[in-house]
Amino acid sequence: MKPASFSYLLPKTVPEAVKMIAEHSGDARFIAGGQSLVPMMNFRLARPSVLIDLNRIPDLSYIKDRGDYIAVGAMTRERMIENSDIVRDMCPLVHDATLNIAHLPIRSRGTIGGSISNADPAAEYPATMLALDAFMVAKSERGEREIGAADFFDGVLSTSLEADEILTEVRIPKAPANSGSAFIEISRRQGDYALAGIAAQVTLDDDENIIGIQLAACGVGPGPVRLNQVEDGVRGTTLTAEILSNAKEAATAAVDPEGDVHATAAYRRKLTGVMTERALRKAVLRAVGKK
Amino acid sequence: MLDEPLRQSGGYIGQSVPRREDRNLLLGKGQFVADIQLPGMLHVAFARSPLAHATIGTVDVDSALAINGVHFAASGSDVCAELPPINGMQVVTPQGWRDRVDTDILIPDQPLVPEDRVRYVGEAYAMVAADSRYIAEDALEQIEVEFEPLPPLPDAESALKDDAVLVHEQLGRNVAALLHTRKGDGADAMESCPHRLSRRFVHHRYAAMPMETRGVVAEYDGRTDTLTVWSSTQVVHWVRREISTALEMPEERIRCVAPDVGGGFGGKGHVYPEDILVAWLAKKLRRPIKWVEDRHEHILNAAHSRDNIYDVEIGFDDRGKIHVVTSSFIVDSGAYTPVGAGIAGNSIAHMLGPYDIPHYETDCKVVLTNRTPNAPYRGAGRPEVGFAMERAVDIVANHLDLDPAVVRFRNMIPPEAMPYDVGLTYRDGVPMVYDSGDYPEALRRALDALGGLEVIRKRQKDAWANGKYLGLGLGCYVEGTGVGPFEGATIKIDSTGKIMVATGACPQGQGHETVFAQFAADMWHVPIEDVYVTVADTADITLGYGTIASRSTVTASGAIKIASDKIQEKALTIAANMLEVGEADLEMRDAGVGVVGIPDMHVTWREIACAAKPGWDNQRPIGVDAGLEATSYYEPPTVTWAYAANAALVWIDTDTGKLEIEKYVEVHDAGVLVNPGLADGQVKGGLVQGLGGALLEELAYDEQGQLLTGSFADYLMPTASDVPPIEVLHMETPSPLNVFGVKGLGEGGAIAPPVVIANAVCDALRPFKAELNSTPVRWQDIAAITENADRQQNMRADQEA
């Protein structure tokens, strides 16, 4: 379990990194926290001939309030997000999601950019970004573009980032007033990737009708799954037992997971329903509690 | 039976002396095999089979050899041309056992690197040595090999089919061992039983997963024609023996050392091909050679364990008294069986557990398949059979609508019946007699630690009434410990008067250096600092057995005692001469020998050691030969019987099947505890491993014989956050079989958790009338039980409407 040989580049700025990836496009990989990439390299499943290390680019690590949204630099550690007041106050779902990622030593190295670029279908951030309609900022020598989450994630460990692009920033819309959110997942051990997880955010009007709902699942598809039909069934209602039970059923029907050694497809589907019910209930309770 | 003077000295035995090993480990100064760096050392890597079963065609290592930094590459035929296979049966069973248990054993030898056929995914088919492990792995990618796939035998049942291909053609069958034994009227007793139940129980495959993987470093000295081998092993003397055989070198020219070893748990308890290959290559290339197993290799290639299927029938009466148990079980032994039928032998001997059951019959097939070889892992046959038996007891209780605790009390051997003749033969060839203990008391204490049976049942009823599910899981076992054939100890008193102790034990974290020092300090009446202990080094003791099978405290203490007695007898003679008194007036005290009642008349061990030296002006009486040193071998009469009662309270979330252990209790009795703190740690560590096996750890294969859980991303070890509240309580019923009253306890903790958890889940879900008779206990299976029940209820409701 030793990686194949590679050459190593250490850019100090984003433009430098962009230039390097353009030069080696195809054979090069960025390394962020290394928590996903290094194991892949040790198994020789990933064998980049050039490794571009983003860890010495200070400009990529920040959390900023930009009015409608918060901006998180790609190299921001998961641990820093976990501890950020801005995130907890303005995007509480992201805070909740972070608490479900791995263990402290891994969060201390792992980055939001790495997690999102890696796009593991069971990871918390991709589903969270999909639920929250976040935007990813990608840069290359060709320029800069902003990609909506719905267009960003496309299949297992795959994104719409081009080979010469670097993810620099994630833009996460702030939670509306009167909203509540919850990230609920089930995993075989604490800190493992989810067997099924749900990111939920609801917005209530003054009569506690659900006027906004954002729901996405992880662990139960080739990528994060936005649960549009479930949202449709809940939007405009107050959360009665019946609505909840319908939502549970709809979520179960909405996903088409694969089975593996950890869980059968049927079990994952069932869990999607249960997690949906629990996340919705908790999100609504939190929204009500805020008022 | 306890040696009174020892106890009176208010000594170290019985105290939680802090581990002397810990200083180095905590300072980061431990030395593991991977830490060894020698000048000019080469690194070995093995090409491992991607197929479960295939004929090997040509293996071309030329392109590998062409890589810069590669010094050696060999195929299986290159290796087989120079080295014999490793003996298929590394542990021989005694005639006494073979006579009393019907056996039919055909164990295949294991080629060090096979030339004709690979038999499991991960088996080596070629090896390289290079300047670094990186280069060695680059070279592996260049080896060209032709495999002709053979039909894989992914599990024991497919290997037993009539038309199954043979894993080892020369054996003519896929069964390495057939065993059969019987007590009382055996299966014939079934007919007269008012109740009979039959069930199949499956205990899945998981394995020792030490934090330190295996590893070997070897260095050859041409001037003296000696080999030094450092191996992360539990059995240095076995490793030396097998290297000696393979290389045709005298054992005395080979030194085998296990430096600090980061866990073994049985997985390092036998000799592997790599031990021999690395030693061979060091001699062949005249350069130090290193191989350190990586985690993926460990999971693929280090021995697996468990993996049994039991078909059990149990006959009992209305009161739940069990009259007869029969079982027919198969062990998936994988492609080789390095410790022969040892595990199955254990299972046979341990099925009846703490119960008084007059009739018993069992037969077993140890089956060869295309899985990784199976060898003992902490518990070694006892968790497997315990799962079958203790589930069966709960099923009997449910059948009669009795409490499983009550059924256990009704069947347990009472303390008055000790020593209890079981009517079977242990694998040391000696008739099994439980030596001492109070089994029902252990169970009572376990229940009390959870609040008492009545309170538990009341809480359970309340939970059910509220749509919640709480279950009580029980699991009781007995464990033969301290098995022979022997252990050795060498004691020397050097001219500084310090006590040097060397034994054949090979610790992997147990704290032997501390515990053996406690024994020796008490035997020699010295401060513990005066005792120096060496372990796991063949240079320090000629014959040794090693640390497997919960044996070292029992067997090494015996050897230390015999050797000490021998020297002390002589030392007293010399002291009598020095003090000019009769020996009868002497006693050992204050780091030496003194005249009883006269404090001033005393000579120290140092003075006696100087007096005992050969040469001019020595003070030995005529006829007493020089030196204070002795080597002795303790051959225990048979095993001592530790036992335990386990109980746990478990909550089930019926929506997800997720279970949460509220509390897990083990009441454990291993006789006199030499170091209670270490004993406690041993049991707790074992419990966590048992829980890992019960719930998380699984070596899963597909139909092609591919291992599906080849890394820690999929092979799930319990981590600190997965450990529930655990309470371990100790009873101390001395064993009458040795002077210290000790029994072994290394394995115990790992035995019961799988069945305790399964029993707890079934107990919680009694309203659903569910049975879980296989491991691992999966949330998804629990969820399926409750979901199906929901569905049935709905259907019934629909029909009624």
Ligand SMILES: Cc1cc2nc3c(=O)[nH]c(=O)nc-3n(C[C@H](O)[C@H](O)[C@H](O)COP(=O)(O)OP(=O)(O)OC[C@H]3O[C@@H](n4cnc5c(N)ncnc54)[C@H](O)[C@@H]3O)c2cc1C
């Ligand atoms: C034991 C363990 C448990 C874990 N459990 C979880 C869990 O429960 N949930 C979870 O979500 N994650 C989990 N992880 C993964 C962890 O969160 C990783 O840190 C994360 O997925 C990847 O982040 P990284 O910074 O380490 O990225 P790296 O491993 O460095 O990179 C991952 C991939 O992203 C690419 N990349 C990185 N940064 C950029 C960029 N700026 N632009 C373009 N491409 C980029 C890399 O080239 C690589 O392909 C776990 C990891 C471990 C080791």
